Amino acid sequence: MLICNLLASKGISCSNLPTVEIARLELKMGAGVVVLAEEGLTPTDIAEWAAQISEQPSWSDFPLILLTVSGEVDRESQRKMLALQPLGNLVLLERPVRPETFVSTVQAALRSRLRQYQMRDFLNEIRATEEALRKSEKLVVAGRLAASIAHEINNPLESVTNLFYLIGTSTSLEDAKKHTEVAERELARVSQIVTQMLRFYREPSKPAYVQIREILDSALTLYEPRLTHAEIVIERDFRECSPILAMAGELRQVILNLIGNALDAIGRGGTLKLRVTNTHDHSNGSRPGIRLTIADTGSGIEPEIRKSLFEPFVSTKGNMGTGLGLWISSEIIRKHGGTIQVKSSVLPPSTGTVFSVFLPLTRTDLPASALKEYELSDA
Secondary structure, three states: OHHHHHHHHHOOOOOOOHHHHHHHHHHHHHOOOOEEEEOOOOOOHHHHHHHHOOOOOOOOOOOOOEOOOOOOOHHHHHHHHHHHHHHEEEEEEEEEOOEEEEHHHHHHHHHHHHHHHHHHHHHHHHHHHHHHHHHHHHHHHHHHHHHHHHHHHHHHHHHOOOOOOEEHHHHOOOHHHHHHHHHHHHHHHHHHHHHHHHHHHHHOOOOOOEEEEEHHHHHHHHHHHHHHOOOOOOEEOOOOOOOOEEEEHHHHHHHHHHHHHHHHOOOOEEEEEHHHHHHHHEOOOOOOEEEEEEOOOOOOOOOOOOOOOOOOOOOOOOOHHHOOOHHHHHHHHHHOOOOOEEEOOOOOOEEEEEEEEEEEEEOOOOOHHHHHHHHHHHH
């Protein structure tokens, strides 16, 4: 009670807590600092404090002030010090302690804790900003795809309209059947485009086992009219490839972005090479996974841009790009526990860029129970 009165006289709010358990609860509720008496700590209390402190988020380093009993340094006091090490940010004050010393120690601990809360708020703002940028880039991708697909759907629909007119004016059943067959093919093309678009947006909200080859095929279907118009040759090398546990919608966004960038770099008349195969990440414990390679014969990326290519607002397209696509793609890949690398050349005649993406077969950030659930659902 004397401590609370002393701190209150200095404008510091203080509560006198009857038990160590309640003190630990105050830590969760947002206390700035906890003052404990050495004689009130049992080995069990220390273990429970240490377990709670070990679960702190990365920004937190909760301060504890321990009022110790005066005495000589001996083996027993050294043993106690070793036992207290798991408590982390711990300040020892030997009693009797001068009021000025005690108050200044508490004030220093509170300033430190305030800085930690400011760092927490700053990190939350960064995460919110990054999420807003991701959503913005996804809307940009969706807008571009929607405009392209609306144009591609309009062409076969115009053909169907003309074919219906020809069917109505046909003088023979044979001609009408031929026009009908062509109309059916055009409508099937429209259905295929719409199906791929729905697959892009209607993705499960939880990770599931997906085949990268299927995502590649659906992405190429969406880009097929552009590939045909630009006379770009597609070379597929789809080898043995295991399913991976991932967010299919996020990986589809990555693949659409990488292929779209490759088409922009090629322009017209080049080659786009796609390879996917089982592999191991030898730089990180030989993790099993798959490797996706997207290579183009485009203009290449200048070395000075290549150094910061995966940073936000870095673009090779000038005012035509947002500079967010590759940054978001790299964040998605990192979230899946994977890596992305790039090699590029701007020196003729072998200009072009190669993106290499490694994705592990399973997400190491998921608990074992979640992995089992997805295995059962996949079966």
